Each structure stands twice: as C-alpha cells, then as structure tokens.
Amino acid sequence: MRFMSDSLLTERLSAILDALERIPDRFDGIETPADFLATKKGIDRMDGICMVLIAVGEALKQIDRKTGGRLLSRYPQVEWRDIIGVRNVLAHGYFDHDIPVLIETVRTILKDLQCLTT
Structure with a gap:
C-alpha cells in the first residue's frame, strides 16, 4: 500500500471541503424536490x-485506503461508509436517483462533515 504524503492529503481534504462548500449555492431557489426537475437549470x-458527491466519495475512499484507515477513524461521529456509499449509488445507479432522498443525504453529509472545518 502506498501512503499519501501530508501535503497531498492536505490538498485533497481542502479540495473536498471546497467542493462541499459549493453545494448550498446549488440549492438556491430550490424549495421542493420537484424544483430540480422543473427546469434545465x-x-x-x-x-x-451528484458529481460533487461522486468526487467526494471517491476522494474519501482513496484517502482512507492510502492512510491505512487512520485518518477517518479520528472522526467516528461521521458516517464515512455511508458518505462513500453515496458515491457508489450515484455512480452506478445511473438514472434511478430518488431526489428527496438525495436532498436529505446532502444535508446530512454537509452537517456531518462540518467537524472537519473546526
């Protein structure tokens, strides 16, 4: 197993947090799940x-593997397997996404990962 350097780890974690911080802007003007489907926008x-969640899940999976599980285990309050699992569902579920579940999942992930910014 190849380990991740501290600088690369810091870079990846920063990229994850930056990506997650962009998600709330994408909810601007969205009141109901149907609003996502009402327009092309x-x-x-x-x-x-969905792409952000796929990228975040993949990055976390790589971080966990390349740190031998030592980093993510420092934050047991975060459901890492669930977050990584969202990536698998989105990447392999193709067009079978349940939008209300997706919205609730995003809210949960954002809340769970706030511990990384403190």
Missing part, C-alpha cells in the same frame, strides 16, 4: 451536486 444543479 434545476437539472443542471442536481447533476452538479
């Missing part, structure tokens, strides 16, 4: 959120 926003 709404669909684009949903697609953007």
Whole structure:
C-alpha cells in the first residue's frame, strides 16, 4: 500500500471541503424536490451536486485506503461508509436517483462533515 504524503492529503481534504462548500449555492431557489426537475437549470444543479458527491466519495475512499484507515477513524461521529456509499449509488445507479432522498443525504453529509472545518 502506498501512503499519501501530508501535503497531498492536505490538498485533497481542502479540495473536498471546497467542493462541499459549493453545494448550498446549488440549492438556491430550490424549495421542493420537484424544483430540480422543473427546469434545465434545476437539472443542471442536481447533476452538479451528484458529481460533487461522486468526487467526494471517491476522494474519501482513496484517502482512507492510502492512510491505512487512520485518518477517518479520528472522526467516528461521521458516517464515512455511508458518505462513500453515496458515491457508489450515484455512480452506478445511473438514472434511478430518488431526489428527496438525495436532498436529505446532502444535508446530512454537509452537517456531518462540518467537524472537519473546526
């Protein structure tokens, strides 16, 4: 197993946090799950959120593997397996996304990962 350097780890974590910070802007003007599907802009926003979650899940999976599980285990209050699992569902579920579940999942992930910014 190849370990991740501290500088690369810091860079990846920063990229994850930057990406997650962009998600709330994509909810601007979205009141209900149907709002995502009402316009092309709404669909684009949903697609953007899904891509961020896929990238975050993949990055976390790599970080966990390359740190031998030592970093993520420092934050047991975060459901890492669930966050990484969202990536798998989105990446392999193709067009079978349940938008209300996606919205609730995003809110939960954002709340859970706030511990990384403190």
